[in-house]
Structures are given as C-alpha cells and as structure tokens.
Amino acid sequence: MTARNPVADPRPASDVSSAVGFVGVGGLCAWILFCHFYPEIASLLGLSAERGRLTGPMAALFGLVAAALPMVLWSVLVDKVHRRPSTGIDWDNPRPVADIIDISITKLAGLWATWALIAGLYCLGRWYWDDFYAISMQVLGLAAVPLFLLSIPYVIWLDRVLVEPRDASWHFGAALVGREAHDPQMIWIHLRAWAVKGFFTAFMIAIVPAAFAELVGKDWSDQFANPVAFAGILVLLMFVFDEQIGTVGYILTMKPLDAQIRSANPYLAGWVAALACYPPFQLMQGGGPLFYQSNTADWTFWLGEYPALMWGWAGLLVLLTAIYAWATIAFGIRFSNLTYRGVLTNGPYAYTRHPAYLSKNAFWWVSVLPFLVTSGSLVDAVRNTFFLGCVSAIYFWRAKTEEAHLLGEDPKYGEYHAWMNRHGLITAPLHQLWQGIAGRRSPVLQAAE
Incomplete structure (x- = not known):
C-alpha cells in the first residue's frame, strides 16, 4: 500500500501549542542566569554578594514558579485554553453558590480524604x-495547610461553572458520605489519577534541587574547552529543563487550564512497566536485577585517545538529551506519566510516538557502551548488554501500554496513531518493517486444490 501524501493527509491537530513549553523554558533560563550571576548582579546593585551563587533548594524550587508562570499566562492569554469545551467549564453561566454548595461539600470530603x-x-x-525524599516531604508538609484552606474557595468557585460538578472527586466523596448514589468506576478514575499525582509529584520534587544546584554552581567559563565538559554542561542543562517543566506538569493538573488528568492508565501492565523505572521499585539502579553497568567505564574512557571522535560523540549525546528534554517541553503544563490529558501531535511527536523513550534509551546505549568492560570479561559484557536490552524492552512495554490506554480514550489519538504509521519519520519505517516481519510469520492460508 502506498503511503498517502502528508500534505493531503494532514497530521491531527495537537491539544498543546508548540510555543507554551518554550515560553516556560524562557522563564526558567532567565531564573538560572539570575541565580548563576547573582554575585555580579548584587555587586552591581550595591548589595552584599557574600551569599554567592543561588544554588540552594529554595532557588531550585522557585525555578518551578519561573517556568510555570509564563506557561500559565501563555495558555490563558494566547492559547485561551480555559475556553475549550474539554475543560468541562461554562464560564458564561455560573450557578448560585446555594445551588452547588452541597455538591462542593461532598467533593471536598472526597478530596480531603484522598x-x-x-x-x-x-x-x-x-x-x-530517606535523604532523597527529604525535600519533598518538607515541601508537601508546608503546603498541606495552605492547600487545605485554599481548596474550599477553589472548589466552590469551580463547581459554580462546571457543566457537571459531580466529577470523579465528588463520587469518591459521595461514597464516603454514604448519602447519595455513586459510580464505582468514577471512584477508580479518581483514585488512579491521585495515585499518579501522589507518587510522581514526590519523586519529581525530590530530583529538582540537585541538578539545579550543580548547573548554577558550575564555573561556566571553561565548560566548552573539551568534549567531556561540553557534553556535561549541556546534558545537565537539558536534564534541568526536563525536571523543572515535568514537575510543573504534575502540579498544574487543573481544569481551568485544561490540564486536568482526564484518566490514568487503567491497565496493571502499564503501572508495572512504569513503576519498574522509578524508586523504590526501580530495577536498573545499582544492585538491582537489571543493573547494566558492572565494570563499565562509559564513553570518555573508551574514546579518550580520539579527540575528533570524542567531539562527535559528545554532540550525539547532547542531541539525544535535547530530544529527550524537548519531548517533555512539548507537553507544556500537561506532562505526567500514566495519564491522558489530551493528545500531543507536534514537536518531536510529529516524528515518533515515543521520542522520550527512544532518545533516553539511545543515550544509555551510546554513553554507557555496555558491551565494553574494564574487566575484560566476556561474561560482564554479555550480561550488561543483555540487561540494558531488558531495560529497553521495559520502555517498549511502557510505550505499548500507553498507546493502549490512549487509543481507548480519544478517537483523535487513534487518528494520530494511524497517521504516524503512514507518515512518521521514524515510526512509519518501523511500522512497515514490523508489518513485513509479521506478514512473513503469518502466511495467508491457501484453499486446498
């Protein structure tokens, strides 16, 4: 079958604009520059520069605000996401408080219980x-009382304009109160969505400070003198973009921004595949069953005697990390694992359905070179290669469970999925290859003569 012309067969429109994520990156970059050059700025303004560069956890966490605020403003003022029907909001016909107060009380009961x-x-x-999650517990502990108090006016205000205020949170509250009929399926939708937020928000907050502090605290003047330093600083910058924008996505799951979690993955396989990649369930960390770095020495060791190749390798690693970060940035305020929050079809998702997984796994293979080991042991080389292959297989599994989830949620994703099979720069050739393999494995049965 001949693929259709992509001009006559346009890609489905994305629910996220191309610009919103980069607006957030712009705000974050401005904050990074301010923190790095704070001593010089302080001296220029006649302030004390004894503090040095702003590398502390509070500076890192304020980076979330610096990234989030421009994205929220762009989403509302330019993209006007609050006016989309998918928010479930009718701003033009607010109900009187008296009409929805009982609904809001029930919903608050469900929310607070959650x-x-x-x-x-x-x-x-x-x-x-443990130390890793200490900052998360501190932040969430400090936020608990303000969130509790602010949830009251927020829920009442939102229920006045929601087309259907009896949402999943309300159904959970109704089940707890026991006075109104409720839908068990809606309760599961509520619990799965908050399981995602609870698990991943704590993880994301925990990883934000370290990379930010390392980036801001570095002496940038000598980072481009050799390929190792060049790759290191740019890869670190890309990871900071990924962590900060991704964390904002978990925090801003709000209907007025059309960024609500519409559903979390209902498949157990999807949860198993995802959780296997994160602590405390992570399988590929040191000492884990899929640890793939036994007696490895990464690319800088093996290529150290070839300067030209080192520069090329460094550029490749930066490119792969940039694609990985772009895959997160493209979500804007909607990034989160295991969730459906609209359909994303632009940015790197115009070339492959899973740019983050593809680039991340390619980065590991290229940077670790698991088949090269300092021990000289063939067993180590085979083990490392096999286990990294297992890790890549887990990410392939994650991709397939995510596709199954989204295909069941939104016809637009089905259109996008099919379009990528026809036109995706990376996806289409792989799809054709797989179709060819599957065709050879499953010969057409011929009628007996």
Whole structure:
C-alpha cells in the first residue's frame, strides 16, 4: 500500500501549542542566569554578594514558579485554553453558590480524604523519609495547610461553572458520605489519577534541587574547552529543563487550564512497566536485577585517545538529551506519566510516538557502551548488554501500554496513531518493517486444490 501524501493527509491537530513549553523554558533560563550571576548582579546593585551563587533548594524550587508562570499566562492569554469545551467549564453561566454548595461539600470530603490517604502512604513508605525524599516531604508538609484552606474557595468557585460538578472527586466523596448514589468506576478514575499525582509529584520534587544546584554552581567559563565538559554542561542543562517543566506538569493538573488528568492508565501492565523505572521499585539502579553497568567505564574512557571522535560523540549525546528534554517541553503544563490529558501531535511527536523513550534509551546505549568492560570479561559484557536490552524492552512495554490506554480514550489519538504509521519519520519505517516481519510469520492460508 502506498503511503498517502502528508500534505493531503494532514497530521491531527495537537491539544498543546508548540510555543507554551518554550515560553516556560524562557522563564526558567532567565531564573538560572539570575541565580548563576547573582554575585555580579548584587555587586552591581550595591548589595552584599557574600551569599554567592543561588544554588540552594529554595532557588531550585522557585525555578518551578519561573517556568510555570509564563506557561500559565501563555495558555490563558494566547492559547485561551480555559475556553475549550474539554475543560468541562461554562464560564458564561455560573450557578448560585446555594445551588452547588452541597455538591462542593461532598467533593471536598472526597478530596480531603484522598489527601489524608496519600499522607498516610507517605508515612508508611519508609523510603519517603530517606535523604532523597527529604525535600519533598518538607515541601508537601508546608503546603498541606495552605492547600487545605485554599481548596474550599477553589472548589466552590469551580463547581459554580462546571457543566457537571459531580466529577470523579465528588463520587469518591459521595461514597464516603454514604448519602447519595455513586459510580464505582468514577471512584477508580479518581483514585488512579491521585495515585499518579501522589507518587510522581514526590519523586519529581525530590530530583529538582540537585541538578539545579550543580548547573548554577558550575564555573561556566571553561565548560566548552573539551568534549567531556561540553557534553556535561549541556546534558545537565537539558536534564534541568526536563525536571523543572515535568514537575510543573504534575502540579498544574487543573481544569481551568485544561490540564486536568482526564484518566490514568487503567491497565496493571502499564503501572508495572512504569513503576519498574522509578524508586523504590526501580530495577536498573545499582544492585538491582537489571543493573547494566558492572565494570563499565562509559564513553570518555573508551574514546579518550580520539579527540575528533570524542567531539562527535559528545554532540550525539547532547542531541539525544535535547530530544529527550524537548519531548517533555512539548507537553507544556500537561506532562505526567500514566495519564491522558489530551493528545500531543507536534514537536518531536510529529516524528515518533515515543521520542522520550527512544532518545533516553539511545543515550544509555551510546554513553554507557555496555558491551565494553574494564574487566575484560566476556561474561560482564554479555550480561550488561543483555540487561540494558531488558531495560529497553521495559520502555517498549511502557510505550505499548500507553498507546493502549490512549487509543481507548480519544478517537483523535487513534487518528494520530494511524497517521504516524503512514507518515512518521521514524515510526512509519518501523511500522512497515514490523508489518513485513509479521506478514512473513503469518502466511495467508491457501484453499486446498
């Protein structure tokens, strides 16, 4: 079958504009520059520069604000996302408070019970009280009371304009109160969505400070003198973009911004595949069953005697990390794992359905070179290669479970999925290759003569 002309067969429109994520990156870059050059700025303004560069956790967390605020303003003022029907909001016909107050009280009961449940799980999970998660627990603990108080006017205000205020949170509250009929399916939708927020928000907050501090604290003047430093600073910058924009996505799951979690993945396989990639369930970390770096020495060791090749390799690593960061930036305020929050078809998603997974795994293969080991052991080389192959297989599994989820949620994703099979720069050739392999494996049965 001949692929259709992409001009006559246009790609489905994206629910996220191309610009919103880069506006957030712009705000974040401005904050990074301010933090790095704070001593010079302070001296220029006649202030004390004893503090040095702003590398502390509070500076890193304020980076979330610096990234989020421009994206929110762009989303509302330019993209006008608050006016989309997918928000479920009718701004022009607000109800009187008296008409919705009972609904809001029930919803608040469900919301507060959910937060209490998440807090209880944080208390039970002893890993949340290790050093890695300490900043997350501090931030969430400080935010608890303000969120509790602000949730009251927010829920009442939102219920006045929601077309259907009896949403998944309300159904959970109704089940707890026990006075109104509720839909168990809606309760599961609510619990899955908050499971995603509870698990991943804590993780994302935890990883934000370290990379930010390293980036801001570095001496940038000598970072482009050799390929190792060049790759290191730019890869670090891309990771900071990814972490900051991604964390904003988990925080801003709000209907007025059309960024609500419409559903979380209902498939157990999707959760297993995703959680296997994150602590405390991570399989590929040091000591884990899929650890693939035994006696490895990464690319700088093996290519150190070839300067030209080192520069090329460094450029490739930066490119792969840039694609990975772009895949997060393209989501704008909607990034989160295991969720459906609209259909994204632009940016790197115009070339492959899973640019983050593809670039991340390619980065690991290219940077670690698992088949080269300092021990000289063929067994180590085979093991490392096999286990990194297993890691890549897990990400392939994640991709397929995500596709199954989205195909069941939105016909537009089905259109995008099919379009990519026809025209995706990376996806289409792979799809054709797979179709060819599947065709050879499954010969057409011939009628008996």
